[in-house]
Amino acid sequence: MKDKKNWKIVYKIIQDYLEEEHGTPMMKKPYKDDGNIVFTDCDGNKFGVDELIDWYKILVDDGNIDDDLGLLTTLDLIPSHSDSTDGLPQIKIIGEPVRIGKLEVAQNDFPNRMSWSDATAACEDLGEGWRLPTKDELNLMYINRVVIGGFANKYYWSSTELDFNYAWYFIFYSGFAYDYTDKVSTFYVRAVRDATTFKIIGEPVRIGKLEVAQNDFTNQCNWREAVKTCASLGEGWRLPTKDELNLMYINRVAIGGFANNIYWSSTEIYPNYACYFNFTNGLANKFLPYKTNTYYVRAVRDATP
16 A cells, blocks of 8 residues: 555545444444454454555445545555466366365466456466355355465456356455446456366267257356356357257256256347246246356257268
8 A cells, every 4th residue: 555544534435324324334443453443343254464465455345435535546556466367278287176065176276366357367267177166155265264374355257147247256355245337347367177076077978969968067157157067168168048958858868968958059039038948747948047047057068970
């Protein structure tokens, strides 16, 4: 921070905003601990001046408050990680992944803070099933942050979307998904993949011109996550269409492993709705399911001649 006395102004602005929004102050009076200023929110989470400033910047970027005093010009928001634009080789990003349950977590963050779309693309570019983690997966990573290692006490992007313009982020200095924000905001990024990625493909079953992965994905997903997760397998794997799911249902015994439950299709109805297929009765959706609903996912790809 270039001018440390400005934290008092930032604190007052945020506190006034929170009191106006929630009808009560949301932060306790700051105090010093071993020479450092410490803030405490209403849930008892503690954080420092750098995190307070990051919070201020997000509120300004989201249009919740105005930077009338021009404070952002006096604040140094350099993160504890390098913001080098040179990037790291993929091998250093992935490093020696840590397995947490059914999730495999890359050893290192990407060196740059990114917008949501850039974060999504960067994770998928690693190939072999690497992707941006969901909000719930980031919570699991936070709980196991000491075992995984290397996290900044900053904001991390999740793949969980609110809608076309907004997505959720996770705060690693407090341990909760604070809110959603505009996808143009720039946050930290850590890639993950299903620890059973290659078991998901397994020994694919060919049905006509379609190749079907041996297993479902381990977690139910919303529609956009389902599309991305299938594509992250690489080599042409994708979410099946509604008609392809019907074919898979007809051949469900030969393919095997399906749950008596609902599966996402790639077939869209409107911008916010997509078709599903019910494997309990062999019928497509009877209503318009929101893309934010979570259903089962099985990947497919076009069979080679």
